[in-house]
Amino acid sequence: MKTSERSNYRIITVMAVMSAAGLVLVGQLIRWQVLEHHRFAQLAEAEHQNELVIPPHRGEIHDRNGHILAADVIQYDISASPKIISDPYATADRLYRLLNVPREDLLKSLTNDSPWVPLAKGASQAVGETIIEWDIVGLKVEPRAKRVYPEGDSAAHLLGFVNSNGNGFYGVEGFYDDMLRGAAGLQTGERSPFGEIIPLGASHYVPPVSGANLYLTVDRSIQHLIERELKSAVKQYGAQGGSVVVLEPKTGAILGMASYPTYDPNNYGASDEDLYFDPVVSRQYEPGSVFKVVTMAAGLDAGVVGPMGTIYDGGSIEVGGRVIYNWDRQAHETVDMTDVLAKSLNVGIAQVAVALGKDRFYTYVKRFGFGLLTGADLSSEGPGTLKTPKDADWHESDLGTNSFGQGIAVTPLQISLSVGAVANNGLLMKPHIVSRIVDSEREVQVEPVVVRRAVSEQTAKTLTGMLVEALERANSEAMVPGYDVAGKTGTAEIPVPGGYHPTLTLASFAGYLPANDPQVLVLVIIDRPTTSRWGNTTAAPTFKRIAEQLVVLLNIPPDYATGEVASKE
C-alpha cells in the first residue's frame, strides 16, 4: 500500500472511531435529555423543591365564664447535623447551660459521625427562641405544640386529653377533635442547601387555619366544688370511688361532671388506661331505687295510680315466678304512693309496674331515654342495657325487678336526665357540654334541644310534689334548709357472677331544687361505701353539702324567707 493510501486509511479509521464515539455521546444525551427527561426533572425537583407543612394551632377550651381549661403551648425539639456545624466546641459551650445537659454529652453528640442527632425534646419557648436567634448553621429548632390543662386534674374526664401527635381522645377533646384540630398550612418552593425555602422562584404559601375555640356549659367553680366534695365523701365513707353530675334540667346543660378516682391529662401516660373512660357516660350500673321515680312517673301518667291512691304492702310480691321483698323485709300494710317513695318500697312500686303492664312500662322506660344514647357531645358514650319483652332473654320477673332499678343497666347521665325530665315539666332534654363554638369566621351558639315529652306536665308537677313530700316524711339527710328539694335515694346491689354481692352497694341520690322552679339537678353516686351501704346516709348528705354551696354559687334564693323583713327605704 502506498503511503498516501495508508495515510488516508488511518485518517478514515480515526474519523470513524471519533464519529462512533460522538454518536454514542449524542445518543446518551438524547436518552438523558429527551427520553428520560421527565424522570430526571422529577429527581431534580425532589432535590431542590421543598414542601413544608405548617401545623395549625389547636383550638382552646374555655368554661362558661371564659376561663381556659385547655390550650396549646409551643415547645421546641432541638437537633443538630454534626457534619455541618463548623465549631462544635463553641456550640457546645453556648448550648449546654441553656439545655441543662452535661457539656461532655453535648460535645459527644456534636462530634458524632451521624448525619443527624437529637439534642433536646420539649425545650421551653424561651430556650427555642434564643437558639433561633443565634442562627447557628447545623442546628435545627422545630416547634411542637403541647396541650396544657391549667386546672390540673380538674374536669379530666369531661375534657379528655391530646396525645403527642395532636390527636384528641375521650371527652370533649375526642368528640370535637376535628373541629379543634384546624387545618394545616403548606409552604412550597425551592430550598437552599440548608433546607430553607428560597423566596425567589416558584413558591406557594397556604396559611394554616386555627382550630375552633369551644366554650363549655361547665362552670369551673361548680366543677371544683363537686370534685372536692366527691373526693371528701369517698374518703369519709370508705368508698372505692364515685361520680357527681350537675345539670340544668330546663336546658340539659351540664354545669359540672366529676368522677373519682381521676387522672391528670397533663400526664395521662402515667395513669392506668381504665381511668380515661368517663364513668358518667361510659360506665353502666344498676340504678336501684332512684329508678322508682321513672316507674312512678309512668304509673301517674298512665293513670294507673294517683298520688294519694293506696296499696296493700304485705311484705312481698311474686312477679313472673320471682318473689320480691322490701329492702327491710318488712310488711308496711296500707300505704299511699308518696309513702312508696318515702319508704322506698319495692313491693309497692312493683305493683305499679304490674298495673302498667309490660308494654306500657317499657314504653315509658324508653320515653325516658333508657337503652339509647343520650346524644351528649362527649366521646365514648354507652347506651346502657335494657331488656324488653321483645328480647329473647327477657323474663316476666324482669317487670317486677326493673321497676325498682334492678336488672337494668343505665349510665349516670341517663338517670340524671330522666329525673331531669320530671323537673322540667315532663320534657326530656338532650344533654350538651358545649355552649358556643367560635372560629375565625363565625360564632355558633348551641341551643337546648327537647328530645321528647316523657310524661305530661301535670304528671311531672304532681310527682315533684310527691318527691318533696317523700323526703320530708323520711326526714331525709338530703334536705336543704330553706329550700324545697325533690329527690330520691337509691341503694343498688352490685351484680356478681351468680347473683348479687351480699354487702357491697352503689349508693346514690338524685335531686333537684327549688322544687317549684328547678334550677339545678344533682346526682351523687358513691361506689361501694363501707361505713354504711345506704344511699340515705352516704349519697344524700353529700348531695346536701353540694346543694348548700351550689345555691350560693348560682345565686338561688331560698323558697322560704329567713331572718327579719327589711324595709326598702
Add this chain to the structure above:
Amino acid sequence: MSSNILISLRPENVIRQLPWRVDSKAALGLLLLLAMFSLVGWLYLTQASAVTATSYRIDALRLELDQIKNQNAALTLEIAQLEALDRVEARARELGFGPTTDVRYIPVADYPLPPEPQKVVMGGQPGRNSFDSTGPEFNQTTWWTHILDNLAGWLEGRE
C-alpha cells in the same frame, strides 16, 4: 507564494486586515447595544434582589409574628395556671379565708318582684292526679270506670 505571505505580514497590511477592525459607526452601535443589554440586566438583577430581600423579610416577619403569638399564648396560659382554683383556694386559705356557710337572705318589704312562676298545687282539686284523699283506689276496675267516666264527660262537653 512566499512573497505574498511576506506582504500580508507587513504591519500596515496586518492592521488593515485584522478581522476585528470595524467601521466606527458599527462599533458605536455595538457599544449602544451592549449598554442597553447591561441596563436591562442591571434592572432585572436589582428587581430580583429586591424581591428576594423582601421575601426573606416577609419570612422573617412571619416568623416574628408567630413567635409573638406563641409568646402571647404562653402568657395567657401562665395566667390561667396562676388563676387555677386549686392554687387560688390554697392561697386564700393561707391568708385566712374560708368557705362561706352562713348565708343570710333578708327579704325587703314592697320590693318590686318579677311575677312568681306557677307553683305545684298541693292538695285541693279532685282529679286523676291530685292529692285528694278521695282519689281512685288502686284497683283495675276502678281505673277503667274512671277512664270511661272521663271519656263520657268529655263527649258530653262537661269540664
